[in-house]
Amino acid sequence: MDLSILGWDDHFEQNFRLLVSALPENKNILPGRVAAVHLSLVRVLTKMGELELAVSGKLRDGILTEGLPEEWLTGIPAVGDWVAFDHDPANRSGTIKAILPRKNCLTRNRAGALTDQQTMAANIDTVFIVGALNDELNFSRLERYLVSARNCGASPVIVLNKADLCLDPAEKQREAEKAAREIPVAVISAVLDQGMERLWKYLPEGRTCVFVGSSGVGKSTIVNRLTGTDTLATGELSAYKDKGRHITSSRNLFLLPNKRMVIDTPGLREMQLWDGGDGLSQTFDDIEELARACRFKDCRHEGEPGCAVKEAMKSGGLEPSRYKNYQKMHRELAAHKKRQAMKEKITEHRSSQKKVRSGQRRETLDEE
Ligand SMILES: Nc1nc2c(ncn2[C@@H]2O[C@H](COP(=O)(O)OP(=O)(O)OP(=O)(O)O)[C@@H](O)[C@H]2O)c(=O)[nH]1
Numbered sequence: 086m087d088l089s090i091l092g093w094d095d096h097f098e099q100n101f102r103l104l105v106s107a108l109p110e111n112k113n114i115l116p117g118r119v120a121a122v123h124l125s126l127v128r129v130l131t132k133m134g135e136l137e138l139a140v141s142g143k144l145r146d147g148i149l150t151e152g153l154p155e156e157w158l159t160g161i162p163a164v165g166d167w168v169a170f171d172h173d174p175a176n177r178s179g180t181i182k183a184i185l186p187r188k189n190c191l192t193r194n195r196a197g198a199l200t201d202q203q204t205m206a207a208n209i210d211t212v213f214i215v216g217a218l219n220d221e222l223n224f225s226r227l228e229r230y231l232v233s234a235r236n237c238g239a240s241p242v243i244v245l246n247k248a249d250l251c252l253d254p255a256e257k258q259r260e261a262e263k264a265a266r267e268i269p270v271a272v273i274s275a276v277l278d279q280g281m282e283r284l285w286k287y288l289p290e291g292r293t294c295v296f297v298g299s300s301g302v303g304k305s306t307i308v309n310r311l312t313g314t315d316t317l318a319t320g321e322l323s324a325y326k327d328k329g330r331h332i333t334s335s336r337n338l339f340l341l342p343n344k345r346m347v348i349d350t351p352g353l354r355e356m357q358l359w360d361g362g363d364g365l366s367q368t369f370d371d372i373e374e375l376a377r378a379c380r381f382k383d384c385r386h387e388g389e390p391g392c393a394v395k396e397a398m399k400s401g402g403l404e405p406s407r408y409k410n411y412q413k414m415h416r417e418l419a420a421h422k423k424r425q426a427m428k429e430k431i432t433e434h435r436s437s438q439k440k441v442r443s444g445q446r447r448e449t450l451d452e453e
């Protein structure tokens with residue numbers, strides 16, 4: 086398999102060379118792209134086809150190969166990552182030694198955790214944010230995904246699926262376009278195979294896209310349409326009435342016959358933002374611009390005189406729900422930042438204490 090089909094380019098090539106020179110004793114180092122991550126094995130697409138590989142203990146434990154720049158990541162790779170592995174051709178297996186530096190990644194704060202970054206997918210070109218055209222369509226939720234797509238740096242596209250369930254899809258499209266502003270909106274029906282060509286438009290050859298959105302909106306059904314197969318299990322409608330049932334449970338990358346890559350993800354119960362970029366400002370630049378016109382520099386837009394934000398909401402220039410959602414995410418990120426800073430302080434304190442303790446121990450040893 087030609088690796089360029091999988092998105093291999095100069096960026097990865099250069100980093101791969103760096104790694105090869107850092108591991109002179111390993112003669113069989115090869116690159117591959119992660120398609121799925123299971124508990125102990127990682128499914129990787131390589132020039133020999135698909136292989137199931139282990140992650141080296143060192144990498145898993147956060148130890149970087151000597152000679153590599155500090156910013157290289159360690160740990161378990163994510164779907165979409167390019168990895169370098171030591172190939173064992175006799176057993177069609179091998180061990181992942183390094184994760185090549187990512188171009189970008191889609192992250193969130195792990196559900197239930199205070200500060201714990203989770204990578205949903207790496208090296209992404211397009212993020213398809215899916216909503217369903219039924220009563221549960223929630224723009225605020227789509228905006229949340231939009232912020233994380235913007236933080237990642239990939240191009241977002243809003244996909245409104247299940248057009249067959251909607252009396253006036255054109256009206257919904259207009260409404261969504263107004264809310265999404267310059268972000269493209271594609272209205273489709275995956276079950277009726279309608280409008281799929283609108284998605285292809287945002288997925289040129291050699292590029293990678295990821296589907297995100299709540300459970301039951303039809304992500305896997307859409308991916309099945311794109312792959313032209315029934316590979317992925319999709320939900321029975323009744324399962325979704327029963328709240329909390331999710332069909333897809335892991336992330337998976339597929340290479341399509343027409344040389345595009347698609348990642349399906351499980352619906353998220355919680356999409357907590359991870360602070361890492363100016364996605365919020367980019368998504369809500371209209372509000373931030375209004376705020377600059379408020380009379381007071383530190384206006385909180387809570388009834389101060391000369392407040393341009395309040396004024397815009399009164400005159401219909403700004404949807405109150407849009408402002409509310411912005412404010413909520415703004416607060417969430419501020420709180421997250423604070424906790425993150427606290428966590429870093431604690432880690433710093435612990436490591437300096439450890440140093441002091443080991444210093445003391447060494448001194449006692451020296452005395453003996
Ligand atoms: N009416 C209608 N139903 C659809 C459409 N697309 C998907 N569905 C149905 O919606 C249900 C959920 O679809 P899935 O593809 O499993 O949804 P998902 O987003 O992958 O869900 P999770 O894997 O739980 O995140 C299934 O019963 C699909 O048949 C559509 O365009 N119209």
Ligand SMILES: [Mg+2]
Nearest residue numbers: 304305332333
């Ligand atoms: Mg699914």
Ligand SMILES: [Zn+2]
Nearest residue numbers: 379384386392
């Ligand atoms: Zn104001």
